[in-house]
Amino acid sequence: SQELEQSPQSxxxxxxxNLTINCTSSKTLYGLYWYKQKYGEGLIFLMMLQxxxxxxxxxxxxxxxxxxxQQSSLHITASQPSHAGIYLCGASPGSARQLxxxxxxxxxxxx
Amino acid sequence: xxxxxxxxxHLIKTRxxxxxxxxxxxxxxxxxxxxxxxxxxxPQFIFQYYREEENGRGNFPPRFSGLQFPNYSSELNVNAxxxxxxxxxxxxxxxxxxxxxxxQYFGAGxxxxxx
Numbered sequence: 001s002q003e004l005e006q007s008p009q010s011x012x013x014x015x016x017x018n019l020t021i022n023c024t025s026s027k028t029l030y031g032l033y034w035y036k037q038k039y040g041e042g043l044i045f046l047m048m049l050q051x052x053x054x055x056x057x058x059x060x061x062x063x064x065x066x067x068x069x070q071q072s073s074l075h076i077t078a079s080q081p082s083h084a085g086i087y088l089c090g091a092s093p094g095s096a097r098q099l100x101x102x103x104x105x106x107x108x109x110x111x
Numbered sequence: 112x113x114x115x116x117x118x119x120x121h122l123i124k125t126r127x128x129x130x131x132x133x134x135x136x137x138x139x140x141x142x143x144x145x146x147x148x149x150x151x152x153x154p155q156f157i158f159q160y161y162r163e164e165e166n167g168r169g170n171f172p173p174r175f176s177g178l179q180f181p182n183y184s185s186e187l188n189v190n191a192x193x194x195x196x197x198x199x200x201x202x203x204x205x206x207x208x209x210x211x212x213x214x215q216y217f218g219a220g221x222x223x224x225x226x
Contacts, residue, residue, distance in 0.1 A: 042219040043203075
């Protein structure tokens with residue numbers, strides 16, 4: 001079965017700083033999804049990456065899927081308190097019936 | 112706002128009892144997936160329903176069961192509750208074969224506490 005490892009587990013940054021969260025898969029990624037979760041709430045879809053080398057941006061968040069398709073990174077530029085939360089990467093096997101998730105990265109942005 | 116609604120938001124049960132959680136999918140979506148999220152962990156896939164049939168199941172015992180109705184809403188039933196069943200239960204809806212492919216949109220979850 002596919003496993004996803006996220007790093008770091010937690011991150012505390014000062015407002016305005018850039019940061020990167022990594023997601024490494026034990027198997028080739030056919031679809032990689034990034035979600036954000038406020039503590040105890042549902043997941044909010046951020047971006048989906050499918051092709052090796054693909055890069056997508058939304059506001060100040062950029063996600064990339066590496067060429068070998070076993071790692072993805074999420075980069076936040078000029079962080080704001082509104083970026084705080086838990087970032088989860090999820091991957092689907094070829095059949096895309098289910099998502100396997102990493103354990104999440106807890107982001108705290110200090111004003 | 113994803114358009115996926117779950118009820119109830121919170122629930123307290125005692126060990127051995129049974130519970131039913133409900134989910135209304137986003138308009139136009141025909142697939143519902145259920146996940147269990149323990150504190151500090153990522154969501155774990157329970158099962159998925161597509162057109163009222165179970166379409167994949169994770170590593171959960173048979174006391175976890177589900178239904179999907181003709182309007183694509185869904186229920187998750189858990190029998191003989193155990194303390195370890197305490198978790199946030201998330202429902203996600205998607206459109207099988209849709210584009211962008213298979214993005215799952217999540218509800219706010221039901222927080223279940225088993226005492």
